Amino acid sequence: MKILVCIKQVCDSSETLVHDTDPPWVRPSPATVFRMNRFDEFALEEALLIGERFPGTEIHALSVGPSRVCTTIRKALEMGASHGIHLCIEKELYLSGEDTASIIAGYARDKGYDLILTGIMSEDTMHCQVGQYLGALLVLPCITSVISEEISPDDARVVVEREIESGRRQAFLVKMPVVLTIQSGINRPRYPSLSNVLRARSQDLETCEAEHLGSPAFRQKIAAIRYPDAGKKGTFIQGDSRQKARELLSILHEKSLLSWR
Amino acid sequence: MNRNIIIIGEHHEGTISPGTLELLDFSRALGSPFPEIILLGSDIFSLAENLAERTGCAVTLINGEHLNLYSAELYQKALLEVLRPRDERTLCIAFSHTSLGFDLAPALAHALQAPCISSVEDIEESSFVRSIFGGKLQSVVTPQNGPVVLTVLPGAFSPDRTPPEKSGHMRIVDVSVAPVSMIPQGERASEYRDSGLHDADVIVSAGRGIGKKENLSLISALASLFPRSALGASRAVCDLGWMEYRHQIGTTGQTVSPKLYIACGISGAIQHTSGMKNAQTIIAINSDPNAAIFSVSHYAIVEDLLSFIPVLMEEYTHPPG
Numbered sequence: 001m002k003i004l005v006c007i008k009q010v011c012d013s014s015e016t017l018v019h020d021t022d023p024p025w026v027r028p029s030p031a032t033v034f035r036m037n038r039f040d041e042f043a044l045e046e047a048l049l050i051g052e053r054f055p056g057t058e059i060h061a062l063s064v065g066p067s068r069v070c071t072t073i074r075k076a077l078e079m080g081a082s083h084g085i086h087l088c089i090e091k092e093l094y095l096s097g098e099d100t101a102s103i104i105a106g107y108a109r110d111k112g113y114d115l116i117l118t119g120i121m122s123e124d125t126m127h128c129q130v131g132q133y134l135g136a137l138l139v140l141p142c143i144t145s146v147i148s149e150e151i152s153p154d155d156a157r158v159v160v161e162r163e164i165e166s167g168r169r170q171a172f173l174v175k176m177p178v179v180l181t182i183q184s185g186i187n188r189p190r191y192p193s194l195s196n197v198l199r200a201r202s203q204d205l206e207t208c209e210a211e212h213l214g215s216p217a218f219r220q221k222i223a224a225i226r227y228p229d230a231g232k233k234g235t236f237i238q239g240d241s242r243q244k245a246r247e248l249l250s251i252l253h254e255k256s257l258l259s260w261r
Numbered sequence: 262m263n264r265n266i267i268i269i270g271e272h273h274e275g276t277i278s279p280g281t282l283e284l285l286d287f288s289r290a291l292g293s294p295f296p297e298i299i300l301l302g303s304d305i306f307s308l309a310e311n312l313a314e315r316t317g318c319a320v321t322l323i324n325g326e327h328l329n330l331y332s333a334e335l336y337q338k339a340l341l342e343v344l345r346p347r348d349e350r351t352l353c354i355a356f357s358h359t360s361l362g363f364d365l366a367p368a369l370a371h372a373l374q375a376p377c378i379s380s381v382e383d384i385e386e387s388s389f390v391r392s393i394f395g396g397k398l399q400s401v402v403t404p405q406n407g408p409v410v411l412t413v414l415p416g417a418f419s420p421d422r423t424p425p426e427k428s429g430h431m432r433i434v435d436v437s438v439a440p441v442s443m444i445p446q447g448e449r450a451s452e453y454r455d456s457g458l459h460d461a462d463v464i465v466s467a468g469r470g471i472g473k474k475e476n477l478s479l480i481s482a483l484a485s486l487f488p489r490s491a492l493g494a495s496r497a498v499c500d501l502g503w504m505e506y507r508h509q510i511g512t513t514g515q516t517v518s519p520k521l522y523i524a525c526g527i528s529g530a531i532q533h534t535s536g537m538k539n540a541q542t543i544i545a546i547n548s549d550p551n552a553a554i555f556s557v558s559h560y561a562i563v564e565d566l567l568s569f570i571p572v573l574m575e576e577y578t579h580p581p582g
């Protein structure tokens with residue numbers, strides 16, 4: 001089997017980002033620390049678990065972005081992916097879910113993947129769209145919010161459950177090739193093993209310029225980036241921690257939520 | 262400019278979802294108080310009729326024998342029978358940002374060659390406001406000209422509506438779509454039973470910020486100060502295996518409205534806050550002064566919970582004087 005896992009690099013804390021105005025978007029500063037989007041860790045782990053069940057499975061980890069994203073692709077190799085792919089864009093620029101998916105689809109179209117996995121959502125742009133667009137662009141079924149999968153490789157059938165509101169689950173039967181967007185909690189992502197870390201060190205990444213993979217439609221643009229309305233926030237309790245504790249206790253007492261001992 | 266807004270309605274167990282009614286308010290805010298509502302289902306005629314009466318909106322019921330169970334494939338095919346040929350006057354097609362809405366909207370947008378903007382919270386002229394970076398920043402997004410497909414965040418608009426003067430028209434479109442590449446196998450309830458969350462007056466919840474499972478003892482100690490209290494958790498805490506999923510609060514967990522909710526080390530992702538923002542009093546303890554949880558909190562405490570909770574306990578047990 002051949003699995004593609006689409007992973008995104010996200011910043012650990014948006015406070016370290018610099019805001020640009022022309023066009024409006026954010027770019028990293030020297031203080032910015034990057035890591036793998038958490039939902040994608042679950043997608044990668046699921047691919048690795050499938051690989052353990054079906055020996056001989058190839059697991060390709062792919063990321064779209066500037067050269068900084070290579071560290072996250074390497075992390076995927078350290079976790080156990082067999083091959084790393086960097087679809088390179090030159091600058092820090094805003095991509096909609098559709099834009100990102102059209103670059104990935106440009107690469108994946110003729111590669112014969114049986115399964116394409118992504119996290120359900122990225123923690124930074126929070127679109128919840130890339131997997132669905134990949135399905136549409138590659139004309140494959142896509143199931144989102146997947147919380148369990150059962151593959152029969154002989155007849156390419158997959159039974160998946162997707163998690164919906166209040167923890168309810170919908171089950172579907174699909175045939176590979178298929179796109180699955182993975183919900184957190186489906187597994188426990190592993191830490192890199194020493195042998196994989198050593199292997200990853202000597203491994204080259206495959207690099208493709210995104211612009212050769214089809215042009216995104218850019219059907220939307222960011223008009224502004226800003227902080228949410230601070231006026232909506234409640235009362236910040238002031239003082240040192242002891243004063244805050246006393247103040248909080250007296251508020252709870254006043255509201256009859258707590259009685260003094 | 263009189264352009265159409267189309268709302269894709271949702272229903273569950275014979276009732277229209279609150280999110281669908283919120284979309285009416287969203288449409289009003291966009292300048293169209295009586296949008297067209299599309300419902301999909303199998304033999305739900307009286308539900309559709311009733312919706313047209315209650316809202317005064319034109320309701321199109323897409324009726325098909327396989328539409329009783331949702332699948333992206335079926336619903337997209339059925340919708341495209343009605344939405345195609347594309348009407349140039351259509352301004353926007355709006356879903357709720359639910360597991361159905363976010364599942365379906367991108368593929369539909371692709372089919373209509375329209376942009377797709379998800380989890381919209383507000384409207385600014387011809388742009389849409391949505392949270393990014395876990396709610397720490399907001400982006401204002403402008404779609405290209407022509408129709409746009411949106412998912413609107415549940416809770417961002419009001420579900421209340423004044424009764425209309427006259428009832429809307431209901432039409433039925435019969436479709437004969439059947440599953441081909443995605444066969445629905447049914448739906449089942451959550452495995453996780455109630456954990457006393459609904460009976461509790463006070464819920465103390467732990468987030469990833471507790472750092473490790475062992476620190477749950479602090480959260481339990483805090484909860485023990487209150488009679489009728491229960492422990493809650495963010496999804497991250499359950500995913501890490503620190504607490505069981507039956508404690509999870511949020512869209513995919515439980516929705517609670519206790520007298521008091523204390524969020525400890527929870528960032529305030531929208532999927533979490535939608536499950537607890539109706540609590541009467543909300544207190545958040547978080548070391549990050551910009552944490553999104555503070556925008557739904559009545560009282561904000563910027564502290565490291567690992568040092569603050571012990572101080573709080575001490576002040577409670579040994580009050581000064």
Ligand SMILES: Cc1cc2nc3c(=O)[nH]c(=O)nc-3n(C[C@H](O)[C@H](O)[C@H](O)COP(=O)(O)OP(=O)(O)OC[C@H]3O[C@@H](n4cnc5c(N)ncnc54)[C@H](O)[C@@H]3O)c2cc1C
Nearest residue numbers: 468469470495496497511512513514526528532533548566
């Ligand atoms: C479709 C979908 C459904 C979802 N459903 C749910 C749901 O039902 N419920 C849910 O909760 N999530 C849900 N999520 C996940 C959600 O998006 C977030 O990922 C999750 O809520 C984050 O959990 P958290 O706040 O505990 O962790 P984080 O976001 O990692 O936040 C940890 C917080 O702890 C603070 N902190 C760290 N150390 C300390 C300290 N020592 N003292 C004080 N504060 C500290 C940090 O500043 C940070 O704000 C869903 C996601 C999707 C895509």
